[in-house]
Amino acid sequence: MKMRAKLKGDVTEVKVIISHPMETGRKKDDFGALIPAHFIQLVTTTLNDKPLLEMQWGTGISKNPYLTFYLKGAKVGDTISVTWHDNLGATATQDVAVIQG
Amino acid sequence: MQRRNFLGLIIAITATALLLPLRAVAAVWNKAAFESSKLDEAEKGLAINGETTSKDIEIIAPDRAENGAIVQLEITSRIPNTEAIAVFVEKNPTALIGNFMFSNGALPQIVTRIKMAETSDIKIIVKAGDRYFTASKNVVVLENGCG
Numbered sequence: 001m002k003m004r005a006k007l008k009g010d011v012t013e014v015k016v017i018i019s020h021p022m023e024t025g026r027k028k029d030d031f032g033a034l035i036p037a038h039f040i041q042l043v044t045t046t047l048n049d050k051p052l053l054e055m056q057w058g059t060g061i062s063k064n065p066y067l068t069f070y071l072k073g074a075k076v077g078d079t080i081s082v083t084w085h086d087n088l089g090a091t092a093t094q095d096v097a098v099i100q101g
Numbered sequence: 102m103q104r105r106n107f108l109g110l111i112i113a114i115t116a117t118a119l120l121l122p123l124r125a126v127a128a129v130w131n132k133a134a135f136e137s138s139k140l141d142e143a144e145k146g147l148a149i150n151g152e153t154t155s156k157d158i159e160i161i162a163p164d165r166a167e168n169g170a171i172v173q174l175e176i177t178s179r180i181p182n183t184e185a186i187a188v189f190v191e192k193n194p195t196a197l198i199g200n201f202m203f204s205n206g207a208l209p210q211i212v213t214r215i216k217m218a219e220t221s222d223i224k225i226i227v228k229a230g231d232r233y234f235t236a237s238k239n240v241v242v243l244e245n246g247c248g
Contacts, residue, residue, distance in 0.1 A: 024247060060247075061214070068212035072208065
């Protein structure tokens, strides 16, 4: 995951890029076999462990998902955390500190 | 034999440990809504009914997308007490793209990238309390991005 959280005025802008194939389960490989569905289903975000934006995703989110979201109430140095879970049981969490934008 | 049993036990424990979070995720994820091929069924899966058109939902997306695999989409809701934003693409094989739920100071504004199979309306539904509001934007898609 690549993450950045910038405080601009009283709003913090958080940008996230996740490396993930986001396979729909409808695509075929070079030999004509279906590539099994493999996609992120849940994404949770927190500010200093308090839940912020929570997402449920389907196969319609693009490969290597990109997300920008915004929040009020964060200060420089606060911790923003993002966790994702996919349909095959894989998961990842990453933290980033809020910086002055 | 004992060693084989021990290995079996380790495998069983590992499998259980891996399965538990997967089950928890499966319990939360709205399978019925996400696997619906029809827009109205997907809406029903999210318990959406009687949405009214609103000018307070802003959708920024291209009028024409060369490649449907990556269509950048920005949504802002100016509806007070927005709790969730659901994104649908009417003509995709499965209509529901994602549901974004806000709390504790998260602002009802997101930017993300979605897949579009063909020219279609992007339909946004905002949940505010018990009420639902909607806005749509048509995007012309030149190349199928759903594979």
